[in-house]
Structure formats: structure tokens, C-alpha cells
Amino acid sequence: MALKGTNQEFGRPYNRRIVLESVRLNSPTTRGEIAARVGLTVQTVSTIVRELEEQNYLVSFRENPKGRGLPPSLLRLNSEGGFAIGVHLTPLGIAAALVDLSGNVVASRRRALTNASPDSAFRILGTILPGLLAARPEGRMLGIGMALPGPFGVESMSFVGPTTMAGWENVTIRERLAEITGLPSFLETDMAAAALGEQLYGLGKRYSEYYYLYFGVGLGGALVHEGRVIRGAGGNAGEIGHMPVVPGGEPCPCGNRGCLERYVSLDAWRRSGQSEADWLQTVAPIFRNTIATIENLFDPQTVVLGGLASASVLDGLARLEAGLPNTVAARRGREAPRIIVSHGGEHAVLRGAAALAVSSVLSPRFGLMFAGEPDVLDGGLAA
Numbered sequence: 292m293a294l295k296g297t298n299q300e301f302g303r304p305y306n307r308r309i310v311l312e313s314v315r316l317n318s319p320t321t322r323g324e325i326a327a328r329v330g331l332t333v334q335t336v337s338t339i340v341r342e343l344e345e346q347n348y349l350v351s352f353r354e355n356p357k358g359r360g361l362p363p364s365l366l367r368l369n370s371e372g373g374f375a376i377g378v379h380l381t382p383l384g385i386a387a388a389l390v391d392l393s394g395n396v397v398a399s400r401r402r403a404l405t406n407a408s409p410d411s412a413f414r415i416l417g418t419i420l421p422g423l424l425a426a427r428p429e430g431r432m433l434g435i436g437m438a439l440p441g442p443f444g445v446e447s448m449s450f451v452g453p454t455t456m457a458g459w460e461n462v463t464i465r466e467r468l469a470e471i472t473g474l475p476s477f478l479e480t481d482m483a484a485a486a487l488g489e490q491l492y493g494l495g496k497r498y499s500e501y502y503y504l505y506f507g508v509g510l511g512g513a514l515v516h517e518g519r520v521i522r523g524a525g526g527n528a529g530e531i532g533h534m535p536v537v538p539g540g541e542p543c544p545c546g547n548r549g550c551l552e553r554y555v556s557l558d559a560w561r562r563s564g565q566s567e568a569d570w571l572q573t574v575a576p577i578f579r580n581t582i583a584t585i586e587n588l589f590d591p592q593t594v595v596l597g598g599l600a601s602a603s604v605l606d607g608l609a610r611l612e613a614g615l616p617n618t619v620a621a622r623r624g625r626e627a628p629r630i631i632v633s634h635g636g637e638h639a640v641l642r643g644a645a646a647l648a649v650s651s652v653l654s655p656r657f658g659l660m661f662a663g664e665p666d667v668l669d670g671g672l673a674a
């Protein structure tokens with residue numbers, strides 16, 4: 292569903308993002324097609340496109356003529372028009388990547404580090420981030436985003452247990468990232484970041500209503516509605532892993548028993564000591580009920596499996612679709628499978644973390660400039 296432009300005076304930054312998003316989702320495309328899609332005149336679109344070309348966000352090109360006449364001028368995003376750094380912190384280590392405007396990972400670094408303390412993590416970042424920025428010394432750097440396991444700000448659930456980062460409460464993460472890089476800094480739970488990356492660079496080009504089930508060390512999830520990641524009142528909407536599924540079941544560090552991620556997560560698999568095939572068989576009933584619950588709650592186009600789990604684990608879970616219970620998903624005219632796998636792996640989260648910084652440039656769905664505020668599109672932040 293394309294967003295529509297506006298003729299209001301304050302709408303110029305909005306219209307520029309509308310045009311950028313239209314190019315990103317439909318590339319390559321023409322000025323006329325954009326105008327029809329977003330409801331602006333071709334003249335307005337052409338003016339905006341000229342500005343965006345001057346700022347190196349867009350590139351126009353022509354295909355080789357096939358018959359008589361000049362082929363139409365086509366537009367695509369300029370991948371090198373801007374960059375952002377994504378950082379992903381897990382109980383197993385730290386990874387960071389320089390990502391371009393199209394979501395390509397230009398350079399990346401990784402350090403294995405069990406339950407990194409804030410000081411050791413920022414010491415490592417202090418050594419690897421300058422190297423990443425140096426991969427594009429002339430590049431326009433839009434910001435740095437960091438993703439780590441949530442939830443944030445919930446006393447009994449945040450920063451406790453094997454699936455979270457102990458010792459990270461009250462750490463001024465954004466300030467410390469900004470100190471190292473001098474860039475605008477963003478922070479998000481890893482599953483919301485992964486879902487944003489998926490929406491911006493992956494399956495979001497085909498789907499706008501889906502549930503993203505994120506296999507980190509624990510289990511998270513995010514509902515994507517009308518192309519936006521739903522974050523909830525406290526930004527913690529994705530804690531599906533703490534949904535109680537087994538009454539009187541295994542104790543969970545959150546204080547409850549029988550939470551979903553005690554059974555369905557990489558941490559649960561590791562604790563089970565089972566082979567992959569045996570574990571998949573063991574968790575199949577709980578996994579299928581989870582999918583059924585998601586479908587009946589949200590009626591999504593599909594449920595996307597992604598995250599840090601290996602492709603074979605994700606594919607194995609997706610094959611459990613065959614035995615799913617009846618839900619509202621069995622509707623007439625259905626197009627997508629009930630479960631699909633996103634094979635982004637670790638890069639999905641890194642791209643998502645970088646997308647926190649890029650999304651305010653690329654789409655009006657994610658970050659809206661207010662009237663009178665300087666627009667980051669007007670020059671960005673030179674490295």
C-alpha cells in the first residue's frame with residue numbers, strides 16, 4: 292500500500308521520503324510511475340527527484356535502446372548515497388557492520404565474548420568502529436544503531452537470565468555510542484531491529500502485514516502492521532518468549548513458569564542436549580500452537596521465521612507447517628504460505644540496527660521530521 296504525498300506547505304520533507312520510499316520499493320521506476328503511485332503531480336515528483344539526485348540519494352539511468360525511440364529515464368536508490376553502522380550485542384558476543392543505503396553490508400567485524408560487560412563491550416567497539424567508518428572515508432554517515440535483547444525497563448525481566456545482557460541496566464548506551472563515533476545514536480530491542488531490517492530490505496518489499504518470529508538466544512517477535520513495526524506502549528511488544536504456554540512448566544528467569552522461550556529458542560535447544568531432529572520433534576506441538584495463536588490474534592499475511600538460528604533449524608521449524616491447527620489463516624484467496632523463512636542470519640539484525648539510523652531518511656513510515664526542524668536529507672552528517 293503506497294503512502295500518498297501531501298500538497299501542504301509543511302509536507303516537503305514528507306514528500307521527499309514518500310518519493311524515496313516509492314523508488315526503494317519499486318526500483319527501477321520512472322517519475323510518471325512514482326507520481327501515479329503517491330498522488331503527486333509529475334512536475335512535483337520531478338522537482339523532488341532533481342533535489343535527491345543532487346544530494347546523491349537517487350541515480351537516474353537509461354537502459355540500452357531496444358527499438359526505435361529513447362527508453363524512459365529510470366530511477367534507483369544510490370546505494371553509496373549514505374551509510375550507517377549497525378551493532379548487535381548478544382550474550383555470546385558483539386558484531387558490528389557498516390551498511391549502505393540499500394542494506395548491503397560493506398564491512399563487518401565480530402568478537403566472541405560471553406556476557407560482555409558494558410566496559411569491555413565499549414572498549415571493543417572503540418577499536419572496531421573506527422575501522423568500519425574507514426571503509427568509506429568520504430561516505431555520508433547517517434548514524435549508528437545498536438540492537439540488544441529486550442525487554443527494556445521491566446524489573447523482573449530485563450537484564451536477567453541467560454537470554455539477556457546481565458549488568459547492562461542503567462548504562463547510557465546511546466551517549467557512549469555517540470562518544471565513540473560522533474554520530475546520532477539509536478537503540479532498539481534485537482527483534483524489533485531485525486523486523487525493521489526485514490521490512491526495509493527484505494520481505495517487506497512483498498509483505499506489509501506479517502508477524503516476524505525472531506530466534507535470538509531467546510525468542511522474540513514483532514508484528515509488522517501497514518509496514519510499521521508495532522512497538523507497544525513501552526517499546527516491548529515483542530516478548531512473545533515470555534508467553535506462558537505450559538502450566539506449571541519449567542521455571543523461567545522472569546519469575547514465571549512454562550514460558551515459551553524455555554522450550555522454543557536456541558537457549559532451550561542447547562539446554563535440551565538433543566540432536567536438531569529430536570529437538571524439533573519435541574517442540575513441534577508447542578511451536579505449532581504458537582503459530583496458531585499468532586494467526587488467530589493478528590491474521591497476518593504470513594509468519595516469518597528469522598534471526599540467529601541456523602538455516603536448517605529455521606527450515607525444520609517451517610516444515611512443521613504441515614501439521615498446523617486450523618486457524619483464521621485457512622482463508623479463501625490466501626497467497627502466502629503460513630510460514631516462511633528469512634535467511635538473513637546475523638546480517639538481518641546488523642542491517643536492522645543500521646536501519647534505525649537510515650529509516651528516518653528512507654521512509655515517512657518510520658521517522659517524521661516536524662515542521663521547522665532541519666531535515667537530515669539536507670546534507671546529512673558528513674563523516
Ligand SMILES: [Zn+2]
Pocket residue numbers: 532533543544545546547550
Ligand atoms: Zn519468562
